[in-house]
Amino acid sequence: MIRLSTLCYIEKDGKYLMLHRTVKKNDVNKDKWIGVGGHFEDSESPEECLLREVWEETGYTLTSWKYRGIVTFVYGDSVTEYMSLYTADGFEGEPHPCDEGELEWVEKEKVFDLNIWEGDKIFFRLMNEDHPFFSLKLVYDETDTLLMAALDGRAMELFDILNEDGSKSGIVTERGVAHLEGSLHPTAHVWIIRKNEQSGYDLLLQKRSACKDSNPGCYDVSSAGHVEAGDDYLPAALRELKEELGIDAKGSDLRFAGMRYSAFEDEFYGKPFRDNELSAVYLYEKQVDERNLSLQEEEVEEVMWMDFEKCREAVEKGTLKNCIYKDELELLRKELFQ
Secondary structure (H helix, E strand, O other), rough: OOEEEEEEEEEOOOOOEEEEEEEOOOOOOOOOEEEEEOOOOOOOOOOHHHHHHOOOHHHOOEEEEEEEEEEEEEEEOOEEEEEEEEEEEEEEEEOOOOOOEEEEEHHHHHHHOOOOOHHHHHHHHHHOOOOEEEEEEEEEOOOEEEEEEEEEEEEEOOOEEEEEEOOOEEEEEEEHHHHHOOOOOEEEEEEEEEEEOOEEEHHHHHHEEEOOOOOOOEEEEOOOEOOOOOOOOOOHHHHHHHHHHHHOOHHEEEEEEEEEEEEEEEEEOOOEEEEEEEEEEEOOOOOHHHHHHHOOOOOEEEEEEEEEEEEEHHHHHOOOOOOOOHHHHHHHHHOOOO
């Protein structure tokens, strides 16, 4: 079934007008909070549908609006909907009751606390960042779990959100949203090591690319990355080794060192960044010649070997620009020098 619709978020005093869909029993949006809008009638343009639906559901006549993007919404095997997405900051008229549910003005920063679609969080993020006109595709199964998201034709990273005990919560979230909300998600870290005659071991550090969305230009773990939704720690670790450094390793090549939680908050490029990770930490001890590595340009600027104790001291004193966690080095110390 192919549907055409409009969806509008009316703005006022730092708030969005949200509709809690509580009336229709067979509504795909039942009990969720969305904007106002509806399906095209015969021969309507997106703007004609927008103006009619907003007036029918709210009593307001829009006087100023902006076309923000096209959202392709796919739900199970039965629904494909092309939604023209708008925001509006000008309206007139007197409000009237809505026969679709309850209308409420909600502060923008509290919208994510409502029962909204995980994919809606993506376009809220894009709108709040004043992203130019976009095409966003969202695919769900019939349990409302987000299966795929693509922005302007490119797949977006999706994570399984974890409970505090490390188990999967059943929620799947897009990378940018996870870092906006600070949701706990899984990552895999691989430390490449070699023996030396100083402290006993060298660590291979990677310098993060200057275009990274967090900690650009900082020295970090040899190889690290997020665990994609539906994947597990070890396959993710092997994938990141291959992608970032060109090392084609097998599972038996990695020694598991332990699990660790990490969290921090900062701001990059004028946007808040909240990281909350549960990481599986591995050691890779096979011989590596850093001159022969194939570095992923958008991820890794360079690599260098550093004596373990010198690295630990530099991280402790802040003499090395880095984003390495002290407790992760302590985990390595216990594993290597036990």
